[in-house]
Amino acid sequence: MKRALAARPWLPVTSENVVRDAADRTASQDAPAVLAELDRLVADNRRIHDADCVNLNPATNIMNPRAEAMLSAGLGSRPSLGYPGDKYEMGLEAIEQIEIVAAELAAEVFGARYAEVRVGSGALANLYAFMATCAPGDTIIAPPASIGGHITHHGPGAAGRYGITTIPAPVAGYTVDVDALRALAHEARPKLITIGSSLNLFPHPVAKIREIADEVGALVLFDAAHLCGMIAGQAWPQPLEKGAHLMTMSTYKSLGGPAGGLILTNEPELAQRIEAIAYPGLTANFDAAKTAALAVTLLDWKVAGRAYARAMTATARRLAAELIALDVPVYAADQGVTLSHQFAVVTPEGGQRAAARLREANLLACGIGLPIEDVEGDTNGLRIGTPELARLGMTTVDMPALASFIARGLDPATDPATVAPEVTTWRKQFSGVHFTIQNPG
Numbered sequence: 001m002k003r004a005l006a007a008r009p010w011l012p013v014t015s016e017n018v019v020r021d022a023a024d025r026t027a028s029q030d031a032p033a034v035l036a037e038l039d040r041l042v043a044d045n046r047r048i049h050d051a052d053c054v055n056l057n058p059a060t061n062i063m064n065p066r067a068e069a070m071l072s073a074g075l076g077s078r079p080s081l082g083y084p085g086d087k088y089e090m091g092l093e094a095i096e097q098i099e100i101v102a103a104e105l106a107a108e109v110f111g112a113r114y115a116e117v118r119v120g121s122g123a124l125a126n127l128y129a130f131m132a133t134c135a136p137g138d139t140i141i142a143p144p145a146s147i148g149g150h151i152t153h154h155g156p157g158a159a160g161r162y163g164i165t166t167i168p169a170p171v172a173g174y175t176v177d178v179d180a181l182r183a184l185a186h187e188a189r190p191k192l193i194t195i196g197s198s199l200n201l202f203p204h205p206v207a208k209i210r211e212i213a214d215e216v217g218a219l220v221l222f223d224a225a226h227l228c229g230m231i232a233g234q235a236w237p238q239p240l241e242k243g244a245h246l247m248t249m250s251t252y253k254s255l256g257g258p259a260g261g262l263i264l265t266n267e268p269e270l271a272q273r274i275e276a277i278a279y280p281g282l283t284a285n286f287d288a289a290k291t292a293a294l295a296v297t298l299l300d301w302k303v304a305g306r307a308y309a310r311a312m313t314a315t316a317r318r319l320a321a322e323l324i325a326l327d328v329p330v331y332a333a334d335q336g337v338t339l340s341h342q343f344a345v346v347t348p349e350g351g352q353r354a355a356a357r358l359r360e361a362n363l364l365a366c367g368i369g370l371p372i373e374d375v376e377g378d379t380n381g382l383r384i385g386t387p388e389l390a391r392l393g394m395t396t397v398d399m400p401a402l403a404s405f406i407a408r409g410l411d412p413a414t415d416p417a418t419v420a421p422e423v424t425t426w427r428k429q430f431s432g433v434h435f436t437i438q439n440p441g
């Protein structure tokens with residue numbers, strides 16, 4: 001049979017070839033064969049992430065098996081429209097309770113007054129935030145890609161697609177330049193100033209940004225997609241306390257939960273607007289399965305969050321120190337590298353190319369922007385983080401061995417494929433999921 005999917009000439013050739021091969025194979029097989037193929041792919045993914053490789057990417061994590069079980073517990077296909085106690089469909093007495101438990105735990109863990117859990121992703125959380133604070137045609141100021149600013153805050157992402165114009169914030173170190181931001185804000189009169197990015201090394205000047213926002217009548221959005229774990233573990237300043245009006249996040253990165261988003265605020269007017277965007281605005285049903293999984297994840301943070309955040313930072317700082325000792329160029333080494341769970345390696349040849357080399361060594365990472373060259377928007381760094389390492393039970397004493405694998409993986413004189421089997425063997429000593437309600441250590 002011929003495949004049904006049409007060719008997409010706008011795709012890169014490599015992608016189009018991958019799609020064509022898999023689509024052709026799917027079209028040529030009967031249903032049981034495709035099912036077997038899907039099972040094989042799921043097992044393959046398990047092997048890659050849970051056996052072969054070590055994940056250095058801070059944008060991913062492993063879930064508490066109790067949370068993962070919630071994803072296939074018959075919840076996700078039940079629509080649940082409206083407020084608890086006043087749902088449109090019948091039979092939601094249990095699901096509406098799950099929704100409340102998740103929101104209560106989110107508010108508790110993050111120390112916020114309002115929590116919106118009916119959010120499909122971190123990108124959508126930002127769209128909700130833009131819709132609650134701006135109208136199409138408005139201007140916002142957001143961190144540029146050179147300091148890890150996320151695409152959702154810019155033209156091609158949620159902000160631009162909603163009709164917002166984004167002015168990149170001026171940069172100092174790996175955050176915004178407060179004095180230059182003040183001048184820019186007075187000139188541009190933004191409706192919103194955003195802060196928080198995909199790589200965060202030191203606390204951002206949130207209180208100062210709030211001062212500037214107040215001067216020009218803007219609101220402040222803190223994007224905690226990556227820092228949420230550090231904040232939940234009380235190892236980082238709480239952005240709402242420092243003056244942010246809204247805080248958004250992804251729930252599958254350092255938080256270690258299901259794929260999804262979460263929005264927090266202390267402001268009743270904003271909470272009411274966000275709620276109306278969740279329903280009846282942008283979603284009708286929401287995913288109760290991921291909501292239950294998020295509730296379990298938040299219990300993990302309640303029980304073991306402080307220890308987890310401390311472990312993430314300690315392993316990140318030690319790993320960076322060991323890499324520096326092996327002459328790997330670590331970004332911001334002269335400033336102490338990082339206070340968070342993530343840091344960057346300088347890769348002038350391109351972060352994605354370095355990541356592709358490391359993949360051959362069974363080490364998973366990806367590129368990130370660094371403000372070191374005139375390559376705005378490009379990835380000239382390699383981002384490394386420890387959410388998954390710490391959750392697998394690695395501690396600081398394991399970092400010298402890991403650093404030597406990374407250094408050899410990056411060394412142009414070494415064939416990274418020779419490192420791969422050593423990484424897989426080394427990884428076998430780590431198992432289970434740590435910092436959970438049932439395994440808090």
Ligand SMILES: *Cc1c(COP(=O)(O)O)cnc(C)c1O
Pocket residue numbers: 059121122123124126149150152196197198223225226249250251260261
């Ligand atoms: C990952 C990320 C997002 C998007 O989150 P998704 O849940 O993947 O949609 C938003 N902002 C920042 C800073 C991110 O790093």
